[in-house]
Amino acid sequence: LQSDANQPIKIESDKAERNDKKGTTVYEGSVVIRQGTIKIRADKVIVYSERNKVDRIVCIGKPAHYQQQPKPEDGLVLASGDTIEYHLAADRIDLLKNASLEQNGTTITGEKIHYDLKAEVVKASSGDNPKQRIQMVIPPSNQKEGN
Amino acid sequence: MRNILLMIMLLGSSGIFLLFWLSPPEVFLEKPVSDSDGLPKADSYMLNISMLTYSKTGEKANSMLATEARHFKRANRLEVEKPDMVSFGKTPEDQPWHMTAEKGTVIKGGEQAVFTGSVYAWQTVGPTERKELTTEKLVLYPETHIAETDRHVTITTAQGKTTGVGMWSDLDSEVFKLLANVKGIHRAR
Numbered sequence: 001l002q003s004d005a006n007q008p009i010k011i012e013s014d015k016a017e018r019n020d021k022k023g024t025t026v027y028e029g030s031v032v033i034r035q036g037t038i039k040i041r042a043d044k045v046i047v048y049s050e051r052n053k054v055d056r057i058v059c060i061g062k063p064a065h066y067q068q069q070p071k072p073e074d075g076l077v078l079a080s081g082d083t084i085e086y087h088l089a090a091d092r093i094d095l096l097k098n099a100s101l102e103q104n105g106t107t108i109t110g111e112k113i114h115y116d117l118k119a120e121v122v123k124a125s126s127g128d129n130p131k132q133r134i135q136m137v138i139p140p141s142n143q144k145e146g147n
Numbered sequence: 148m149r150n151i152l153l154m155i156m157l158l159g160s161s162g163i164f165l166l167f168w169l170s171p172p173e174v175f176l177e178k179p180v181s182d183s184d185g186l187p188k189a190d191s192y193m194l195n196i197s198m199l200t201y202s203k204t205g206e207k208a209n210s211m212l213a214t215e216a217r218h219f220k221r222a223n224r225l226e227v228e229k230p231d232m233v234s235f236g237k238t239p240e241d242q243p244w245h246m247t248a249e250k251g252t253v254i255k256g257g258e259q260a261v262f263t264g265s266v267y268a269w270q271t272v273g274p275t276e277r278k279e280l281t282t283e284k285l286v287l288y289p290e291t292h293i294a295e296t297d298r299h300v301t302i303t304t305a306q307g308k309t310t311g312v313g314m315w316s317d318l319d320s321e322v323f324k325l326l327a328n329v330k331g332i333h334r335a336r
Contacts, residue, residue, distance in 0.1 A: 011331040020321035052306040054333045088335055
């Protein structure tokens with residue numbers, strides 16, 4: 001939801017290491033992040049803070065999973081990638097390596113996917129690997145509405 | 148018959164008299180209850196103590212206030228009540244760490260300070276904020292500024308709160324390792 005971005009970020013994990021001089025907190029082991037309707041599951045999460053606020057969260061997994069309810073009437077957005085970077089100030093998540101994003105049956109896969117949370121705009125790219133192409137699957141029911 | 152009875156009574160009363168007469172006076176005195184009777188056998192017992200220790204290079208290392216202290220020479224242990232300790236940083240710019248608790252025990256000649264009971268440790272961060280650490284037990288190694296606990300611990304800063312069970316920390320480099328059951332709350336905006 002639009003209000004997600006203002007919610008506190010709650011994280012659970014097996015262990016963690018805070019380095020207050022560097023402004024990082026590293027969570028490891030079955031990490032679960034919740035912020036409003038956003039939920040991220042990963043093996044390892046690094047929270048970068050600046051001036052007492054979270055600036056960026058990097059989630060690493062095999063893969064890491066992301067889900068959010070953009071609007072009450074919308075279906076869940078489900079995304080995954082070996083690395084998920086959540087840029088709070090920009091309200092954007094970057095899915096890196098084995099990236100995929102799905103909503104209402106439409107799926108996009110590729111090497112990199114950038115998802116603007118506010119505008120709900122998805123940009124996919126092949127990244128450094130030209131052979132890796134973008135694939136998009138739109139289920140029939142959506143196609144009819146699209147024509 | 149009557150004479151015999153008289154003779155027995157006479158002998159008995161003179162025996163009782165002799166028993167009293169020969170007994171040392173202390174037997175009849177109330178056993179003095181000294182103040183430290185109920186306390187373990189400390190070598191010295193102090194009230195309202197104020198301690199200041201210096202590092203090997205002559206800088207202030209730690210200060211401690213306490214309402215009571217008991218020193219056990221052979222065990223090389225100091226037990227204190229309501230300790231209020233300040234552990235100074237390595238350089239003057241480093242903010243000191245303050246620690247209060249119900250009880251404290253300084254062992255191995257000050258190599259370790261064990262705080263138990265509502266342990267509250269804090270350090271000033273920035274102009275107005277504090278970094279706070281609360282737990283039920285904290286072991287501090289004053290010389291290396293390492294602190295650890297095997298209990299539940301909460302670390303609170305302006306940025307958020309992190310809790311866990313078990314912690315190892317290097318207070319100088321501001322690294323805090325939480326060992327299990329970690330929960331963190333971070334401010335997003």
